[in-house]
Amino acid sequence: MKIAIFPGDGIGPEVTAQARRVLDALDLPGLTLFEGDVGAVAYRRHGHPLPAETLEMARAADAVLFGAVGDFSCDDLPRELRPEQAILGLRSELGLFANLRPAAGFPGLEHLSSLKPDIARSIDLLVVRELNGDVYFGDKGERDSTGGREGWDAMSYNEAEVRRIAHVAFRAAMGRGKRLTSVDKANVLETSRIWRETVIEMAKDYPEVELDHMYVDNAAMQLVKSPGQFDTIVTGNLFGDILSDQASACVGSIGLLASASLGERQAEYGTFGLYEPIHGSAPDIAGQGKANPVAAVLSLAMLLRHSLGREEEAVGVERAVEGILADGVFGGDLGGSASTSEIGDAIVRKLL
Amino acid sequence: MKIAIFPGDGIGPEVTAQARRVLDALDLPGLTLFEGDVGAVAYRRHGHPLPAETLEMARAADAVLFGAVGDFSCDDLPRELRPEQAILGLRSELGLFANLRPAAGFPGLEHLSSLKPDIARSIDLLVVRELNGDVYFGDKGERDSTGGREGWDAMSYNEAEVRRIAHVAFRAAMGRGKRLTSVDKANVLETSRIWRETVIEMAKDYPEVELDHMYVDNAAMQLVKSPGQFDTIVTGNLFGDILSDQASACVGSIGLLASASLGERQAEYGTFGLYEPIHGSAPDIAGQGKANPVAAVLSLAMLLRHSLGREEEAVGVERAVEGILADGVFGGDLGGSASTSEIGDAIVRKLL
Ligand SMILES: CC(C)[C@H](C(=O)O)[C@@H](O)C(=O)O
Ligand SMILES: CC(C)[C@H](C(=O)O)[C@@H](O)C(=O)O
Numbered sequence A, B: 001m002k003i004a005i006f007p008g009d010g011i012g013p014e015v016t017a018q019a020r021r022v023l024d025a026l027d028l029p030g031l032t033l034f035e036g037d038v039g040a041v042a043y044r045r046h047g048h049p050l051p052a053e054t055l056e057m058a059r060a061a062d063a064v065l066f067g068a069v070g071d072f073s074c075d076d077l078p079r080e081l082r083p084e085q086a087i088l089g090l091r092s093e094l095g096l097f098a099n100l101r102p103a104a105g106f107p108g109l110e111h112l113s114s115l116k117p118d119i120a121r122s123i124d125l126l127v128v129r130e131l132n133g134d135v136y137f138g139d140k141g142e143r144d145s146t147g148g149r150e151g152w153d154a155m156s157y158n159e160a161e162v163r164r165i166a167h168v169a170f171r172a173a174m175g176r177g178k179r180l181t182s183v184d185k186a187n188v189l190e191t192s193r194i195w196r197e198t199v200i201e202m203a204k205d206y207p208e209v210e211l212d213h214m215y216v217d218n219a220a221m222q223l224v225k226s227p228g229q230f231d232t233i234v235t236g237n238l239f240g241d242i243l244s245d246q247a248s249a250c251v252g253s254i255g256l257l258a259s260a261s262l263g264e265r266q267a268e269y270g271t272f273g274l275y276e277p278i279h280g281s282a283p284d285i286a287g288q289g290k291a292n293p294v295a296a297v298l299s300l301a302m303l304l305r306h307s308l309g310r311e312e313e314a315v316g317v318e319r320a321v322e323g324i325l326a327d328g329v330f331g332g333d334l335g336g337s338a339s340t341s342e343i344g345d346a347i348v349r350k351l352l
Helices: A014-028 A040-046 A052-060 A084-093 A117-121 A159-174 A190-203 A216-226 A237-251 A294-306 A311-326 A340-351 B012-026 B040-046 B052-060 B084-093 B117-121 B158-173 B189-201 B217-223 B237-251 B294-306 B311-326 B342-350
Strands: A002-008 A033-034 A061-070 A098-104 A122-130 A140-145 A147-156 A179-184 A211-215 A232-233 A258-266 A269-277 B002-008 B033-037 B063-068 B098-104 B124-130 B140-145 B150-159 B178-184 B210-215 B234-235 B258-266 B272-278
Touching: A002 A014, A002 A052, A014 A294, A014 A311, A014 A340, A033 B124, A052 A084, A061 A294, A084 A269, A084 B258, A098 A159, A098 A237, A098 B311, A122 A159, A122 A237, A140 B084, A140 B189, A147 A159, A147 A190, A147 B158, A147 B189, A159 A179, A159 A190, A159 A232, A159 B150, A179 A190, A179 A216, A179 A237, A190 A211, A190 B140, A190 B150, A211 A216, A216 A232, A216 B237, A232 A237, A237 B040, A237 B217, A237 B237, A258 A294, A269 A294, A294 A311, A294 A340, A311 A340, A340 B002, B002 B052, B012 B063, B012 B294, B012 B342, B052 B084, B063 B084, B063 B294, B084 B272, B098 B237, B124 B158, B124 B237, B150 B158, B150 B189, B158 B178, B158 B189, B158 B234, B178 B189, B178 B217, B178 B237, B178 B294, B189 B210, B210 B217, B217 B234, B217 B237, B234 B237, B258 B294, B272 B294, B294 B311, B294 B342
Parallel strands: A002 A033, A002 A061, A061 A269, A122 A232, A179 A211, A179 A232, B002 B033, B002 B063, B063 B272, B124 B234, B178 B210, B178 B234
Antiparallel strands: A098 A122, A098 A258, A140 A147, A147 B150, A258 A269, B098 B124, B098 B258, B140 B150, B258 B272
C-alpha cells in the first residue's frame, strides 16, 4: 500500500508531520510513504503549484494525505499558478468527485462554538459535496459586452454526475441516521432541476432512507437555526463549498475537522481518496508550533477507513484524539496551551 | 404619489393589512393606493402568478409594498407558473437591481437567536445583493449529454452591472460604518474576477470607505463565527440569496426583518422600489392571526424612506415598532401572545 503525503504550505507541513508520526506508530505492514510538493512551495521549487511529478505520485498511490496550500507570496500570481490550483487540479485529474465533510461537536468543547451550547451539542451531520462538476469545472472566460468586460462561467450537472454522488450520499446516510437532505436551488436553476429529479429517481433504490429537499438559502438559514435537524446533506460543488464551511463554523473548532475526497478507483482495500484538514494553511501562525494537528490526524483516520480498509485502526486513532481532548490536551485555538508536537505526542501515547 | 400593494399568498394579506393601517394612520397627503394580485392567488384568478395588470400597476407606481407568495397548491405547476415567478418577474421587468437587507438584533430579543446572546447582540449589518443578473437571469435549459439529460445555467456579470450595484453599496456604507466587504468566489469564477476587479476600481471614488474582499465560503463561516465584524456586505444575486438568509437567521427573529429592492427609476421624492418582509408566505399559519406584521411594517418604513423621501415618518414607524417590542407586545414567534391585529393596533397607537 502506497500513501503519498503532500504537506504543502503554511501550517500544512507541521500538522502533516504529526499525522505521519501517528501513522508510523500504527506500524502497518507493507506500507510505503512518498512525499511530494504542492502549492506555493511547489511553485517556488518547480514553477507550478501541482508539478507533474506530484500528480504522478498521487496516481500511483492508494491514498493522498494532504496538508494545506496557499501563502501571501502568491497573491499576485495569475490564477493558473496560484496554490489553490493544486487542490482543484488534484480533484479533477484524479476524479475525486465525492467530498465527505463530517461536522460534529466534541463533547466538552461546545463553548467554542458561537452557537448556544445546547444547539452546538446537537450538531452531528455529514456534508457530501460533489467535487468534479458544477460551475467549478464548466467553461469560463471573459468577453466583451455592451456593459464592458464580462466574466462568465457555465454551470451544469447531468444525470450520471448526480447519480454518482447521490449513491455515495445515500450509502453514507444508510450508515448514519438514514436521513438525507438534498440541497439545491431548483426554483431558479435548471442545473438544480436535473439534480433534484435525479436524486428523487434514485431514492427508489434506498427505500430505508428518508429523503427531503431544501433550497440552499433555506439550508443556510436552518444550519444556523437548528443544525441538529440534519443527518446527511448532499449538494453540488458550489453550494457544498459554502454550506460545509458554514457547518464547520457552527461546530466552532475548525482545527478539529477532517475531510475525505473520494474517487472512483477501487483499490484492493478501499477507495482511492485524498484526505485533508478543512482548515487552511494559516500562514500567519506557520512555524510557531501553534497549529492544531488534530484535523490532520483525523484526516488520517478517514484515510485508514476509506482507502486502506483499516476500520479498527481508524477507530483507534479517533478514540485517541477523543482521549486527549477529554484530558484537556489542546492548543491555543481551543483555549489550551499544548504545542503542535505536544498534541502529537499525546495522541501517539494514547494509541500505544 | 402612488403605492401599489400586492398582498399575495399565505400570511401576506394579513401582514400587509397591518402595514396598510400604519400607512393610513400617517395620513400622508396626495397618496393613492392600489391593490393587485400576485402569486398563487393571481394564478388562480388570472392564470398567471404575475398578471399583466399587476405589472402595469407596479410600473405606474412610485413604490410597491409586497407581502409574500407561494402556497402548497402550486407545488406541481411548471416553473413558469409558480408563485416565485411573480417576484422574479417583478425584479427583472422593473429593473429592481439592488436588494437591501438590513440584519440587526433588537435589544432584549437576543435570546431568540441560536447564537450566544453577546454575539447576536453584535450583529448590525446590511447585505446589498445584486438582483438582476448572475446565474438567475442568464440563459438556461436542458440538453442531452453523454451523461444523460443535463441541466445548465449561464452565470455572468459585466462591469456596468457590477458598477451599478457597487455604487449603491458604497453609498450605503458611507451612511453606515464606512466599511464594505465584497463577497465573491474569485479563486474559481471568472464572473467573480470581473466583479472583484470592478469593485476595486470603484473604491477610488469612495476613499473614505474601507473595502475588503472575502470568498463566499469564508463569509458563510465568518457570519456564524463573528457576525459583528461586518458593516456593509455587497455581493451577487446567488451568494446574496444565501448569505442574506443566513444573516437573518443569525438575528433569530425573521418576523422582524424587512427588505427593499430598488430600481434605477428616480421619482420626484425618491427611488422606485419594492418592499417586502423577508419571511415567506408561511401557509401553515395563514389566516390564524399568528403572523408577525412587524417585518411588513418595517418594509413600509423603508418604502417611506427610499421611495417617498419621508425620512421623518420612516423613523417614526421604526420608533413605534421599537416601542411595542420594548413593551413586550409580540406574538408566538417571539415568545409572546399578541395577535397580528393586536400588534398592528399597538404600533398605530404608538405612532399617534
Ligand atoms: C481553495 C478553493 C478553490 C476550494 C474550493 O472552493 O473548493 C476550498 O474552498 C475548498 O472548499 O476546498
Ligand atoms: C423565491 C426565490 C426565487 C427568491 C430568490 O432566490 O431570490 C427568494 O429566495 C428571495 O431571496 O427573495
